[in-house]
Amino acid sequence: MAEYSLELNEDQLQLQKWIHEFGIDVIRPAAAEWDEREEFPFPIVQQAADIGLYGWEFMAEAMMNDPTGLTIVVALEELFWADAGIGMAIMGSGLAAAGIMASATPDQLMEWVPQCYGTPEKLALGAFCASEADAGSDVAGYRTRAVYDEATDEWVLNGTKAWISNGGIADIHVVVAVVDASLGSKGHASFVVPPDTPGLSQGQKYSKHGIRASHTAEVVLDDVRIPGACLLGGKEKLDERLARVREGKRGNAQAAMQTFEATRPAVGAQALGVARAAYEYALDYAKERETFGKPIMQHQSIAFMLADMATEIDAARLLVHRAAWLAKNGEFKNAEGSMAKLKAGRVATWVTERAMQILGGAGYVKDHPVERWHRDAKIHDIFEGTEQIQQLVISRAISGMRIE
Ligand SMILES: Cc1cc2nc3c(=O)[nH]c(=O)nc-3n(C[C@H](O)[C@H](O)[C@H](O)COP(=O)(O)OP(=O)(O)OC[C@H]3O[C@@H](n4cnc5c(N)ncnc54)[C@H](O)[C@@H]3O)c2cc1C
Numbered sequence: 001m002a003e004y005s006l007e008l009n010e011d012q013l014q015l016q017k018w019i020h021e022f023g024i025d026v027i028r029p030a031a032a033e034w035d036e037r038e039e040f041p042f043p044i045v046q047q048a049a050d051i052g053l054y055g056w057e058f059m060a061e062a063m064m065n066d067p068t069g070l071t072i073v074v075a076l077e078e079l080f081w082a083d084a085g086i087g088m089a090i091m092g093s094g095l096a097a098a099g100i101m102a103s104a105t106p107d108q109l110m111e112w113v114p115q116c117y118g119t120p121e122k123l124a125l126g127a128f129c130a131s132e133a134d135a136g137s138d139v140a141g142y143r144t145r146a147v148y149d150e151a152t153d154e155w156v157l158n159g160t161k162a163w164i165s166n167g168g169i170a171d172i173h174v175v176v177a178v179v180d181a182s183l184g185s186k187g188h189a190s191f192v193v194p195p196d197t198p199g200l201s202q203g204q205k206y207s208k209h210g211i212r213a214s215h216t217a218e219v220v221l222d223d224v225r226i227p228g229a230c231l232l233g234g235k236e237k238l239d240e241r242l243a244r245v246r247e248g249k250r251g252n253a254q255a256a257m258q259t260f261e262a263t264r265p266a267v268g269a270q271a272l273g274v275a276r277a278a279y280e281y282a283l284d285y286a287k288e289r290e291t292f293g294k295p296i297m298q299h300q301s302i303a304f305m306l307a308d309m310a311t312e313i314d315a316a317r318l319l320v321h322r323a324a325w326l327a328k329n330g331e332f333k334n335a336e337g338s339m340a341k342l343k344a345g346r347v348a349t350w351v352t353e354r355a356m357q358i359l360g361g362a363g364y365v366k367d368h369p370v371e372r373w374h375r376d377a378k379i380h381d382i383f384e385g386t387e388q389i390q391q392l393v394i395s396r397a398i399s400g401m402r403i404e
Contacts, residue, residue, distance in 0.1 A: 265321075
């Protein structure tokens with residue numbers, strides 16, 4: 001177990017500096033253009049792959065060889081400080097990789113995770129397809145079905161997934177589907193749909209409020225046939241699990257909760273990056289901009305706003321780092337991962353709004369990046385579990401009671 005310390009080690013400080021410099025040199029100059037075009041920024045992701053920032057080796061190194069748990073959150077804060085839309089384009093494949101890691105056998109993991117990223121010579125993308133139009137928070141409502149065809153040892157997938165990052169443009173789609181509708185959310189399984197599988201197509205591409213450089217679309221599955229080996233975890237394990245659920249034995253809900261809690265600090269770190277970008281910009285602006293004969297920083301109302309912004313960002317970072325450390329070294333007790341994500345999302349939305357206020361009219365127009373950061377921040381209250389779903393998880397954890 002690593003000593004509980006929030007001090008970053010030498011490797012983490014270097015990583016932070018490396019991503020910061022990539023952010024300044026490559027991402028920030030391109031951010032407004034890709035936001036405006038609302039297209040996936042392949043040239044920027046290519047540059048990230050060329051330096052080793054986009055790739056499964058980077059993710060493996062950041063997540064597995066780090067006893068403190070802090071490396072990945074430090075990296076994400078810095079990337080999203082540079083730009084959240086491009087940050088999401090670079091990190092979107094990580095959702096698919098995490099979906100694979102959550103249920104795969106070691107062989108499946110080694111086969112499919114690298115294929116979510118490809119190589120710098122031939123980039124690939126991954127997509128994690130869980131949500132549906134009528135079922136985002138309410139995962140028991142998924143309708144996408146997976147039916148086993150014993151004669152050919154294939155699974156046949158049918159349904160439509162909604163709001164999928166990299167949906168339809170990915171090489172690897174990880175799909176959560178219903179295998180036994182009578183078991184609600186316990187009757188689901190995850191599948192890998194390999195590249196170029198017939199029957200998988202992109203539905204509508206969404207036009208978004210923020211993180212517009214990331215690609216979000218429907219994924220349509222029309223009689224998609226995949227080999228039996230694409231069921232993550234394997235058929236034997238699935239059959240055993242379903243049998244246990246049918247007998248009324250409790251599934252391993254505790255393990256599932258620990259998994260979700262472990263991924264939430266990463267989303268909190270993304271939100272932190274956006275918040276910090278807006279805070280720093282507003283602070284600089286407040287020291288320069290003069291009204292009534294003095295810098296607006298010397299008006300107490302502006303100074304106090306910035307003091308609160310700095311305090312809230314630090315508070316959110318402490319929660320994110322604590323949760324990241326717990327994910328590696330401890331047990332979550334009161335849904336500390338959800339607390340971190342809840343707080344950081346709210347802080348990002350609030351801080352970016354305050355930053356616009358500090359810039360006045362300049363904050364509302366596209367000459368400055370603050371309006372974009374404000375649009376980008378809001379997603380962190382919504383995806384990977386909304387604000388209210390985090391509250392639900394936390395309130396259940398602190399009370400031990402069923403709260404609906
Ligand atoms: C840009 C973007 C990218 C995304 N990327 C992906 C992706 O890659 N893969 C993927 O699978 N999904 C993805 N999503 C989907 C995302 O995770 C869902 O949108 C999110 O979980 C919310 O689900 P919903 O939209 O159905 O909202 P709903 O569940 O319909 O919620 C509507 C409102 O009701 C509240 N609510 C719902 N249930 C409760 C309850 N029990 N108690 C109190 N309040 C409740 C919610 O908090 C919310 O305020 C993405 C979404 C967006 C916008």
